[in-house]
Amino acid sequence: MLSTRIATALAVVPLAVLGMLFLPTAVITLVFALLMLLGAWEWGGLMRLTDTGRIVLTLAVALLIFLFALVRTQLWLVAADNLLVGAACLWWLVAIYWIARFPRGWAETMGRTAVGVAVGLIVLVAPVAAVTYLHQSDQGPLLLLTFFFLVWAADTGAYFAGRMLGRHKLAPAVSPGKTREGAVGGFVAAMLFAGAGAWLLGYSGDRLIAFMFLGGWVAIISVVGDLSISMFKRHAGIKDSGTLFPGHGGVLDRLDSVLAAAPWFVAGLHWLPSAV
Template identity: 50%
Template sequence: MLKTRILTALVALPLAIAAIVWLPTGGLVTAVAALMLVGAWEWASMMGGDRGQRALFVALVALVISVFWALAGPAFVNGGGALIIGAACVFWVGVVALLARFPKAWTATLGQPGWAMIAGCVVLAAPVAALGYIHHQDQGAWLILVLCFMIWGADTGAYIAGKTWGQRKLIPAVSPGKTLEGAYGGIAAAMAFGALGAFVLDLSALRILGFTVMGTAIALVSIVGDLTISMFKRSAGLKDSGAFFPGHGGVLDRLDSLIAAAPWFVVGLWLLA
């Protein structure tokens, strides 16, 4: 299993970085959209849907992405892109209440197929719009890499801090392994990578400070994204959302933090502008 995980990472990571750096915005958006459609299949699976229901949900998510693409263009730079990005940000704030009151609050909301379907359309369409918007900006490809390193830093920092100092459980009903100490380590690492990324991009001192602060938000929403997919899996009795990445699980297992963080990174860029 470890060998498979390493081999998958050695293939997937360079491909992802190459796509971010060298693909035009439309190409990157197409690649992200394809991954989100795989994620839609997994989302419907966690909802308990059969093959027909999963296919129908994939088609629905594809329709939502297509409509917003038609409204906003492949870079999602106008109001259509802002609408779906804003809706996702609202969702990621609101879902915290469900995590805090799991499983009771879950049963009445995302535990219902209708609500889960609506949330899935927003959650899976928003990263397509967000990454298209970021990629279209000056130094857009490098901004996406900064976002990725903030997320990876948060994940690694949380793991190291949790293993070393973890005592107090974060939300044990959803994810017994996550601790408050791990969350603090993840926040610190994301802040450091945010500052480093802004420095490497030769941004102003004020923007370096802004990216440092943004690291806190990115780390927090990354944790929320991870916990939300864990909440789905725990309710469905699944270990992984899928098997798209051998040794790592599904698209939602690997990209949950990016799916949650990308819309909020756009908000951070708007505020810094």
């Protein structure tokens, strides 16, 4: 129900904002890692794993998160994190191909348990590294908050544009409710918010304009994340990945956009023009 969704959002969002602004990076990383471990359990359900298999997958995600946190303290942290984030970015580009052709060929390839588990390891571990990078960087809390508000702006813009203007289906085989008009609305909303966020971050000139386009790309790739999780759910024959958030479903239902957008946002920051 819509009222349940609104009540959940009103309870969770203020806590998330306060946490990003005032908690140390280590705590932010721990909280997000715990969410990804819950997501790993849900991902095991999408792969139709037994309870034992889901436990093994969750432990594997925990081990990888720990290992990347460990090497982050060493000299080769940049190479390790960049490799992980780069692999995630590559997967989300590949996901566009599968969204366009779903369900053709899905069962024989992405629907295979081994392939799905390998994808899960990448998409669940990489966002932890991305969130950690954002929060510990210069203007970290504000930058991380800007990222999440970009995703929320894209989601909100898409929802209202789709409700008011939606006529043409975006990916009917994957998610019949999503429209091209909604996607455009999310893109515009994210670009506008990115402009405001860039101003708050002190960006100007080419850097501000580039940040606005990065916001637009965040909107696009967040839709890819949403649709990708929908493909896995459709193949598994389930509506929601879990029940953690009343009215919203599970971790994967609520954070599907973030899984895709976080690595790409970090990658995009590296490509911004230097501040003058």
